Amino acid sequence: MKITLLAFTLLLSLHLFSQNNYTISGNIKDSETGEDIIGAQITIKEMEGKGAITNVYGFYSLTLPEGKYTVNYRFIGYKTTTIKVELNQNIRKDLELGVSAEMLNTVEVTAEKLGENLKTTEMGVDKINVKDIESIPVLFGEKDILKTMQLLPGVKSAGEGNSGFYVRGGGSDQNLILLDEAPVYNASHLLGFFSVFNSDALKDVKLYKGAAPAEFGGRLSSVMDIKMKEGNSKKLAASGGIGLISSRLTLEAPIVKDKGSFIISGRRTYVDQFLRFSNNDRLDGAGLFFYDLNAKANYRISNKDRIFISGYLGRDQFKFGEQLSFDWGNLTSTVRWNHIYSPKLFGNATFIFSKYNYVIGIGEGNGKIELGSQIQDFNFKKDFDYYLNSNHTLKFGANIIHHTFEPGDINIGEDLGFTIDDIPVKHSVESALYVSDDHKIGKRLNLTYGLRYSNFTQIGPGETYAFDEEGNVTETTTYQTNEKVVAYNGLSPRFGVNLILNEKSSLKAGYSRTYQYMHLISNSTSATPTDIWLPSSNIIKPQVADQVSLGYFRNFRKNTIEFSAETYYKSFQNVIDYRDGAEVTLNPNVEAELLFGIGRAYGLELLLKKKTGKFTGWVSYTLSKTENQIEGINNGDWFSAKQDRTHDISVVLMYNLNERLNFSGSWVYYTGNAVTFPSGKYEIDGQVINQYTERNGYRMPNYHRMDLGITLYNKKTKIVKDIDNKSVTVKKKFQSNWNFSVYNVYGRENAYSITFGTNAETGLTEATKLALFKIIPSITYNFNF
Amino acid sequence: MKKVFTFLLIITAFLQISCEEVIDIPLNDAAQKIVVEAFTSNIEGRSYVKLTKSSTVYTNNNFEKISGASVIITDQNGINSVFLEDSTEKGLYLFPSFKVENNMTYDLKINADGEEITGTATSSFTPSLDLIMGAPISLLPDTLTQGLEFFDPSTRLILYLFSDPIPTGDNYRIIAYINGEKDNNYYITNDLIGSGEQFGGVLFGADVDSADVVHVELLTMDNANYDYFYSLVNNTGTGPFAATPSNPVSNLTNNALGYFGAYLMDTTSFVVF
Incomplete structure (x- = not known):
């Protein structure tokens, strides 16, 4: 309530300044596909420093004093459109930007005078346009945005070929991964080797590593905001690909031309076919595959209202004959309603359903045993963008989520003649209110300040336990349906400042506090499908992180080369770890196995990036x-977290030789993870046991790897005669390319794990390194029409 | 168990393209520690205390034995049993007539190499096996072999059944000897899930053939012992999907390694079909 009040007083005080001003607003789309353009820049020639940027729905709004203006609409890779307006009333201007002609013929993206990175207060933000990463070589040729993100500073891979990631010292469960605003609880397929995101269906990805805007909350370390494509609203289009691991197909079409469209995209792997080739006869009856299905539709009801419905379904399925099965996956769906209340006020209401579950089945018919676990969310959000004037853009909104946690759902077939109780279900409600303001002061100073208030309440029905030192239950309390069990509140300030030093450089600083009320319980060093989420409770306190960061940004060569240096310091509270020997799977008293402490992370991130030209890429x-x-x-001493890596x-x-040939390469090097190795050994029950003296006191060997790729495009254009019998070049309808890539070109045997065991012949202990993926060539065929 | 089993299959697919290599990893040398294996039971002659020392990782596996120690076990009624070093095996301490009673707390006190190590263990009840047999999968009852199709039907497995009493808090371990040789696998379970039910399963890993003579001990233990063996099995390894390794949770003082258990057991022998 206090916060709403604060928002209103802010609004009132700011209103005093506005007099005789008018607003130009509208939507920016791609002229070819009708896709909304996110982040297009609107600038005013007559008023340097004034401008607007389209939001995630392509909407912009800019309020200026009455007058005549020249308005430029720009987006990288697109032709700049300039219009003249006489602003003596509010103007609605919807616009379509076309891909620049040069791009078609020479594959050279026009170098725009953008310098966007210098102007915003955003820092610690990485944006990836899915189109731009097409040619980066990846494992098995599977394009993967999560793996491409890992090539950016401050983002670390969770392991060889793994789609899990760590941001600025945070755990892999501290990333809020949103697909069209719906949280995805387990973003990996096949034990992490592939992410659940099918790039064909995606449009834009933004990763906040530092101070995320106040509209986001619930995870400590980062927000990865992934937007699906809306679908082509101009014509029917199809694209797809055939690769070593999977095949993909995407269809998109208008529902009513320029009013609505849909997209449906699917992907399925054939890893199960690999098992057939394995030497192991016992694997003959085994099946293993995953699939993803993305679908989205949008419709413009009026020029003020628009509806979006999107969904994702992905599952991994493993089975062995009829007797043993294991499947897991996510289901998300999002329904959104955009409404333009006034040229200055853009609102969006969202309803989200999200679910992750796994089921292990043993046996069949009435003799079947099923063990399962799931987390399920119903989520409602209301967000507003208020473009008060050219100096203030306010965002405010509210969010309420109902979580249901089912840590262990056990079904025993009736023939087996016994029953086992489920592990109790837990319910909670997470709610938040936020407000933030993007504030421009003069031409050189931009501020963003915001506040997010959140509440997390665990509610009945259910039981809570109190534990003694050894983890034995000493007290049980029972709660009725919807009765409050425990509640936590959090106040998260967010602050960012950008001082533009000159045309080429700027200095930024930020502070944020974040709260995390849900915790991933996983005792394994790798992500597994059986990891479960648990809510904050009387035992598990919310995790809290404070981060301060400072950055210097400098552009070279007319903004075509960007350089940034950022430093950060982060402190964590209520970090979760496990008692030695914790029993995590299907343990009703799992909370007794947890230990809590503090953490700290600090670092320096450098990035040099060339975004345009024949030759693009980055070094981080x-x-x-x-x-x-x-x-x-x-012993209560500080120890390195497993994701601690000194150098990364x-x-x-990427090099575009000509319109038909593109070369790409990447090289990564990082310090080995902190790891626990034995420092001694002893004998118990006639067996040799490793003795450990300190947590994560050793290092895995340093990791490095080079990947190379070549994309060969079939001819993109053809020459036809026009009416006057002149030869003109037109773009071909059917476009295709072959992508050849090699993962780990020089065959570096990077250690995936190191195991200490006794050599049966010599009787001595030795360290055995396991290396996955020595040299993996792959080939993918992609097409679109 | 099932989780591990499933992952193994998935990983196998990846291992087709992976490789293993013995490498040289320099390790620190931990200070030598006293290792206690104090196993006591309700079966006469099946109680012993073994005292050894730990060593560095890359030395051989001939662990130093500790002679001349004092080993005393005292029950809750104050009756002392002094375990004496065996005349033939160094570091092995015995009290031939010692027997663990039901629902009794025992204190262990060791003085070795100038250090005093103590520990406490509590016995509960004597379990009993309802059924134990070894036979090819094809001959075992269908309801008990769900999910075992991974194995060849002629594979011989040892199947067990025992009944858990209704109150929660019981912990079990099975020790198997095949033709007199101890099976090095640990079979442990508790009744946090399925309390009061009949427990059944297969001794995965016990490699048996027709006509093998199998001797089995089913024993109950306190929570501290369950935690010790659970963490010994799950946390001492360093494999790719293993938990962060640590020392097993010991119930001994003075940073000693090892355990002290007061077990009650049911034993039986049979011939594999």
Whole structure:
């Protein structure tokens, strides 16, 4: 309530300044596909420093004093459109931007005078346009936005070929991954080797590593905001690909031309076919595959109202004959209603359903045992963008989520003659209110300040336990339906400042506090489908992180080369770890196995990026440290977190030789993860057991790898005669390309794991390194028409 | 167990393209520690205390034995049993007539190498096996072999059944000897899930053939012992999907490694069909 009040007083005080001003607003779309353009820049020739940027729905709004203006609409890779307006009333101007002609013929993206990175207060933000990453070589040729993100500074891969990632020292469960605003609880397929995101259906990805805007909350370390394509609203289009691991097909078409469209995209793997070739006869009856299905539709009811419906379904399925099955996956759906209340006020209401579950089945018919777990959310959001004037853009909104956690759902077939109780279901309600303001002061200073208030309440029905030192239950309390069990509140300020030093450089600083009320319980060093989410409770306190960051941004060569240096310091509270020997799977008292402590992370991130021209790419370097201190682990001393890596280097280069040939390459190097190795051994029950002295006191060997790729495009244009019998070049309807790539070109045997065991012949202990993926060539055929 | 089993299959697919290699990893040398294996039971002659020392990782596996120690077990009624070093095997301490009673708390006190190590263990009830047999999968009852199609039907497995009493808090371990040789796998379970039910399963990993003579001990133990063996099995390895490794949770003082258990057991022997 206090916050709403604050928002209103802010609005009132700001209103005093506006007099005789008018607003130009509208939607920006791609002229060929009708897709909304996110982040297009609107500038006013007559008023330097004034401008607007389209939001995620392509909407912009700019309020200026009465007058005549020249308005430029720009987006990288598109032709700049200039219009003249006489602003003596509010103007609605919807516009379509065309792909620049040069791009078609020479594959050279026009170098725009953007310099966007210098102007916003955003720092610690990585944007990836899905189109731009097409040619980056990846494992098995599977385009994967999560893996491409790992090549950016401050983002670390969770392991060889893994789609999991760590941001600025945070755990892999501290990333809020949103697909069309719906949280995706387990973003990986096949034990993390592939992400659940089918690039064909995606449009835009934004990763906030630093101070995320106040509209986001619920995770400590980062927000990955992924937007699906809307679908072509001009004509029927199809695209697809055939690769080593999977095949993909996407169809998109208008529902009513220029009013609505849909897209449906599917992907299925054939890893199960690999098992057939395996030497192991016992695997003959085995099946293993995953699939993804993305669908989205949007319709413009009026020029003020628009409806979006999007959904994702993805599952991994493993089975062995009829007797054993294991499947897991996510289901999300989002329904949104955009409404333009006034040229200055844009609103969006969202209803989201999100679910992750896994089921292990043993046996068949009435003799079947099923073990399952799931998390399910119903989520309602209302967000507003209020373009008060050219100096203030306000965002405010509210959000309420109902979570249901089912840690263990056990079904025993009736023939088996016994029953086992489920692990109790937990319910909670997470709610938030936020307000933020983008504030321009003069030409050189931009501020963003915001506040997010959140509440997390665990509600009945259910039981809570109190535990003694050894983890035995000492007290049980029972709660009725909807009765409050425990509640937590959090106030998260967000602050960003950008001082533009000159045309080429700027200085930024930021602070944010984040709360996380849901915790991933996983005792394994790798992500597994059986990891479960648990709510904050009387035992598990919310995790809290504070981050301060400072950055210097400098552009070279007319903004075609960007350089940034950012530093950060982060402190964590209520970091979760496990008692030694914790039993995590199907344990009703799992909370007794947890230990809590504090953490700290700090680092320096450098990025040099060339965005346009024949030759594009980036070099990134991260120097960082991440440590935890938890009572009961490592004698209570600080220890390196497993994701602590001192150095992390990525080089990504792409070269367009001509319109038919594109070369790409990447090279990564990082310090080995902190790991626990034995420092001694002893004998118990006639067996040799490793003895450990400190947590994560050793390092895995340093990791490095080079990948190369070539994309060969079939001819993109053809020459036809026009009416006057003149030869003209037109774009071919059917476009296709072959992508050849090699993962780990020089066959570096990077250690995936190191195991200590006794050699049966010599009787001595030795360390055995397991390396996955030595040299993996792959080939993919892609098409669209 | 099933989780591991499923992953193994998935991983196998990937291992087709992976490789293993022995490498040189320099390791620190931990200070030598006393290792206690104090196993006591209700079966006469099946109680012993073994005292050894830990060593560095890359030395051989001939662990130093500790002689001349004092080993005393005291029950809750104050009756002392002094375990004496065996005349033939160094570091092995015995009290031949020692027997663990039901629902009794025992204190162990060791003085070795100038250090005093203590531990406490509590016995509960004597379990009983309802059924134990070894036979090819094809001959085992269908309801008990769900999910075993991964194995060849002629594979011989050891199947067990025992009944858990209704109150929660019981912990079990099975130790198997095949033709007199101890099976090195650990079979442990508790009744946090399925309390009061009949427990059944297969001793995966026990490699048996027709006509093998199998001796089995089903024993109950306290929570501290369950935690010790659970963490010994799950946390001491360093494989790709293993938990962050740590030392098993010991119930001994003075940073000693090992355990002290007061077990009650049911034993039986049979011949594999």
